[in-house]
Amino acid sequence: MKFSKATNYALHTMLFLVSVTPNKPVSVLELAKRQEVSPTYLSKILTKLVKAGMIESASGANGGYRLNLNWENISFLDIIHAIEGTTSLFDCSLDHGPGCPIQQIVLSAEEKMDEHLRNQNMSELVKK
Amino acid sequence: MKFSKATNYALHTMLFLVSVTPNKPVSVLELAKRQEVSPTYLSKILTKLVKAGMIESASGANGGYRLNLNWENISFLDIIHAIEGTTSLFDCSLDHGPGCPIQQIVLSAEEKMDEHLRNQNMSELVKK
DNA sequence: GCGTGATTACTCGGATACAAGATGTCCGAGTTTGAGCGG
DNA sequence: CCGCTCAAACTCGGACATCTTGTATCCGAGTAATCACGC
Numbered sequence: 001m002k003f004s005k006a007t008n009y010a011l012h013t014m015l016f017l018v019s020v021t022p023n024k025p026v027s028v029l030e031l032a033k034r035q036e037v038s039p040t041y042l043s044k045i046l047t048k049l050v051k052a053g054m055i056e057s058a059s060g061a062n063g064g065y066r067l068n069l070n071w072e073n074i075s076f077l078d079i080i081h082a083i084e085g086t087t088s089l090f091d092c093s094l095d096h097g098p099g100c101p102i103q104q105i106v107l108s109a110e111e112k113m114d115e116h117l118r119n120q121n122m123s124e125l126v127k128k
Numbered sequence: 129m130k131f132s133k134a135t136n137y138a139l140h141t142m143l144f145l146v147s148v149t150p151n152k153p154v155s156v157l158e159l160a161k162r163q164e165v166s167p168t169y170l171s172k173i174l175t176k177l178v179k180a181g182m183i184e185s186a187s188g189a190n191g192g193y194r195l196n197l198n199w200e201n202i203s204f205l206d207i208i209h210a211i212e213g214t215t216s217l218f219d220c221s222l223d224h225g226p227g228c229p230i231q232q233i234v235l236s237a238e239e240k241m242d243e244h245l246r247n248q249n250m251s252e253l254v255k256k
Numbered sequence: 257g258c259g260t261g262a263t264t265a266c267t268c269g270g271a272t273a274c275a276a277g278a279t280g281t282c283c284g285a286g287t288t289t290g291a292g293c294g295g
Numbered sequence: 296c297c298g299c300t301c302a303a304a305c306t307c308g309g310a311c312a313t314c315t316t317g318t319a320t321c322c323g324a325g326t327a328a329t330c331a332c333g334c
Contacts, residue, residue: 001131003218003234004317011230012222027266035222041319043267059267060327076233090131094140094163102139105204105248106131113241120233132278155305169280171306187306188288 006045007083018126025064052082072123134173135211145195146254153192180210200251
């Protein structure tokens with residue numbers, strides 16, 4: 001079990017966009033160069049962030065990606081969910097009576113992690 | 129990102145062994161039947177638990193797997209680590225100055241989850 | 257100058273290729289138990 | 296009744312086969328800005 005590289009790219013892209021601040025779009029080419037990843041692949045990842053309403057894209061010349069207006073409230077968990085999906089880390093998928101105790105324990109552990117990631121938002125990150 | 133099925137099998141096997149209690153070994157055939165998984169595959173998973181010192185195996189007729197003496201202290205985290213390995217969920221693997229802030233945040237979130245899983249041990253589970 | 261068209265610099269989406277890891281199977285080898293059998 | 300042998304019931308480990316998912320590339324299409332050119 002590991003976070004995917006795509007999540008890593010998404011997080012770093014957001015970090016960069018936040019630290020650059022101006023409202024001018026940044027091309028995927030530049031974003032990709034900084035992270036040593038192919039532009040076309042990064043583009044696919046960023047499309048997910050667009051659909052999740054975190055950034056917006058401007059096509060055409062001088063186009064690229066820029067933060068959406070609500071960027072300060074975006075949390076780490078939001079970004080991770082946008083890339084990895086929102087399904088839980090564990091499902092017992094075995095019927096041994098209702099309410100598998102293992103399922104309950106693992107999910108509550110996951111919730112602990114989610115809670116921490118939910119409290120970390122972009123506006124705090126930019127201070128560092 | 130998801131926990132593997134193997135982890136699910138391992139956890140449920142431990143739960144079963146704990147609830148059965150007697151020191152008589154349980155054959156992998158019976159364990160596999162309960163979880164609807166092939167015996168040979170489950171055997172490979174259980175071998176990892178043996179190497180981690182959580183259970184022990186008895187070969188030969190009437191053989192099988194049984195809990196080790198220290199079973200009460202085994203935590204969920206121990207089992208998960210035995211199957212999934214101990215590498216962290218996230219590594220930035222990108223050099224943008226020392227101490228990637230993203231890495232720090234995600235790892236501290238993981239630590240929250242680990243802490244919860246570390247506190248859940250087998251002796252508590254058996255009560256439920 | 258001023259529209260108009262062509263060129264350029266981008267994003268978007270689908271299809272596809274590739275790689276790695278999880279999942280599962282097969283088989284040969286070792287080990288213990290217990291039953292059978294001969295003395 | 297004792298001891299020997301042999302079969303049965305297991306685990307163990309390596310080598311595969313298969314499936315899924317993440318990662319990455321290619322290409323054609325759409326879109327916006329800018330440049331060139333003719334009037």
